[in-house]
Amino acid sequence: MKTRLLQCLFLGGVYQIISIILNFIPATTLLNSIFYIVFLIAAIITLVHWLSGKISSFSTEHKNITTILYALGWMPYFQLPYVIFVNYISYQTAMAAYHHAEYVPENLPLLESYLKVYFSIYIWGALASLLVAIGLILYRRFSKKV
Numbered sequence: 001m002k003t004r005l006l007q008c009l010f011l012g013g014v015y016q017i018i019s020i021i022l023n024f025i026p027a028t029t030l031l032n033s034i035f036y037i038v039f040l041i042a043a044i045i046t047l048v049h050w051l052s053g054k055i056s057s058f059s060t061e062h063k064n065i066t067t068i069l070y071a072l073g074w075m076p077y078f079q080l081p082y083v084i085f086v087n088y089i090s091y092q093t094a095m096a097a098y099h100h101a102e103y104v105p106e107n108l109p110l111l112e113s114y115l116k117v118y119f120s121i122y123i124w125g126a127l128a129s130l131l132v133a134i135g136l137i138l139y140r141r142f143s144k145k146v
């Protein structure tokens with residue numbers, strides 16, 4: 001089970017790198033959404049067993065890249081509740097506009113503050129995990145020379 005978790009983190013890291021690259025290219029929201037769906041399908045397939053051999057062979061050959069991908073791998077899973085919540089609010093707003101009504105959630109300021117906290121945890125967690133991964137890589141490099 002530990003290897004399955006690491007492989008899912010690996011896939012999450014690969015998706016996160018692709019997502020960061022696509023964010024710098026204008027008008028790629030649809031492409032990013034397609035990659036997110038492909039990522040979720042790949043994570044399910046990994047849990048079922050099909051991709052595990054390929055990921056295991058890559059992770060044994062490229063330890064430093066794999067460590068960074070493991071560090072970034074939690075990010076897409078952490079994004080999922082945020083994406084679901086934002087899509088729900090967008091759906092409610094669109095349905096209200098369709099019915100010619102105004103949709104304003106009564107607790108919108110509270111939800112916005114929660115989203116700010118959620119986003120700051122996301123950013124600080126990303127920085128912390130990258131720092132831990134770089135520290136682990138440097139520790140491996142210098143402990144072999146001693």
